[in-house]
Structures are given as structure tokens and as C-alpha cells.
Amino acid sequence: MGKYRYLLFYKPYNVICQFTDDSPPAQTTRQTLKDYIAVANVYPVGRLDQDSEGLMLLTNHGTLQHRLIDPQFQHPRTYWVQVERIPDEAALQHLQQGVVIQGYRTRPAQVTRLVEEPPLPPRDPPIRYRKQVPTTWLEITLTEGRNRQVRRMTAAVGFPTLRLVRVQIANLSIAGLSPGQWRDLTATELQVLRRQCGW
Structure with missing residues (x-):
């Protein structure tokens, strides 16, 4: 399990849910996840719009990503x-x-x-x-x-x-994070999440 990372991030308002901004160069540069998270090869599970705020989960674990995004699992x-x-x-x-x-x-x-x-x-x-x-x-x-x-x-x-x-x-909460902050999941949070995801 050591090769996987699981991050919780409190996305501020007006930040886009990706690590690069692919808008045309003429447009104003927007803040991205890269402005806050210096961890390589993790990707958002689902998304939040630029004008929305709050909890995001990022990981490099494809199975978890799929199970949390796929509507059939109803998380x-x-x-x-x-x-x-x-x-x-x-x-x-x-x-x-x-x-x-x-x-x-x-x-x-x-x-x-x-x-x-x-x-x-x-x-x-x-x-x-x-x-x-x-x-x-x-x-x-x-x-x-x-x-x-x-x-x-x-x-x-x-x-x-x-x-x-x-x-x-799911079982993950924004409590304890301020806008722009992130942290790794605790072992207990991950254990509960894995159980909920059935893997």
C-alpha cells in the first residue's frame, strides 16, 4: 500500500479542479491545484466547479477513484x-x-x-x-x-x-482543514473508506 497516496484538500473558491490551466492564453490565468499541492501524480476523484468550494479527495489509486466516481456505488x-x-x-x-x-x-x-x-x-x-x-x-x-x-x-x-x-x-470530512490546506488520510479513514468501497 506504500506506493499509493490519498489526500484530502479544501479547495478554495475560484480554483479549478486540475493541475494545469488549459484555457486560451488570452484569458486571465486561473489558480489550479498545482498552486496548493506539491505532490506528483495524484488526481482528483470527481470534481468541484471553479465557483464551488470544499472537500476534494486526490489519489493515484485507480480502483478507489473508479469506485468513488461510478454512480452504481452510490457514495x-x-x-x-x-x-x-x-x-x-x-x-x-x-x-x-x-x-x-x-x-x-x-x-x-x-x-x-x-x-x-x-x-x-x-x-x-x-x-x-x-x-x-x-x-x-x-x-x-x-x-x-x-x-x-x-x-x-x-x-x-x-x-x-x-x-x-x-x-x-463518504466517511471523509472537511473538519480541521482551512481553505487551501491539504493532508494525507489517516490509516483509520483509509480503512473505513476501503470497507465502504468494498475493496
Whole structure:
């Protein structure tokens, strides 16, 4: 097992989920994983959009990567999501049961309204508030990871996402990391993850 690396990384806002920026040279240079992680030959398991923040797992272990990405294994991913306005019970139920986005019905999800704002560091730059429009934080747990899925789901029920932070992947949590920090998985975390992945 010594040849494998398993890293947890707290991706800041506005960082792209790859080690090189393949945008045209004329565009502004964007920050990449290389600006934060000086470990060779590890690759992200799944992705987070440039405008999303939070937990990423990187590894050079292909079997783990496949099992965490393949939808058939249905590994949970939990997000804290700040939305515009205050979703009612009907909207929450709609998200829980699955919504149609781009002709596809999402799998059932766990969705709860957070009573208090979660303990997150301020975003840089901050979201654009509209004084007359309240915001709400939701906790959403999915077992699939389609492109921009959370944003499309909340938009589909009429509550656009303002800020999106992934806080958990399977048994792995963002706790103890600050934006831009990474660490290796502990032996216990890896053991539990391996058991969950069935390998």
C-alpha cells in the first residue's frame, strides 16, 4: 500500500479542479491545484466547479477513484448550500424526491434546512447579497455527482444557489482543514473508506 497516496484538500473558491490551466492564453490565468499541492501524480476523484468550494479527495489509486466516481456505488457527498430566499416544505420535498434537470430525474436526496449559518470561513470574494432578499443554508446529501447538479437542482425549484461548499465525501470530512490546506488520510479513514468501497 506504500506506493499509493490519498489526500484530502479544501479547495478554495475560484480554483479549478486540475493541475494545469488549459484555457486560451488570452484569458486571465486561473489558480489550479498545482498552486496548493506539491505532490506528483495524484488526481482528483470527481470534481468541484471553479465557483464551488470544499472537500476534494486526490489519489493515484485507480480502483478507489473508479469506485468513488461510478454512480452504481452510490457514495454519499454532502454539501452546505446557501440559496436565495427561504425554501418552503414543498420545495424541500421536491429536492428530496428528485427533480428533473436536463431531461434527467435526480436520485432521491437528503435535504434539510440548517437552523444556523454553518461555521465556514468567509468567502473571498464574498457572495453578492441583495438586501431585500433573505438567504437560507441547506444541507444536501447526494449519491450521484452530475455536472453542476446541486446548482441545477436548487434553481429547478426556484431557489438559486449563492454559495456551495462540499463538506463530506463518504466517511471523509472537511473538519480541521482551512481553505487551501491539504493532508494525507489517516490509516483509520483509509480503512473505513476501503470497507465502504468494498475493496
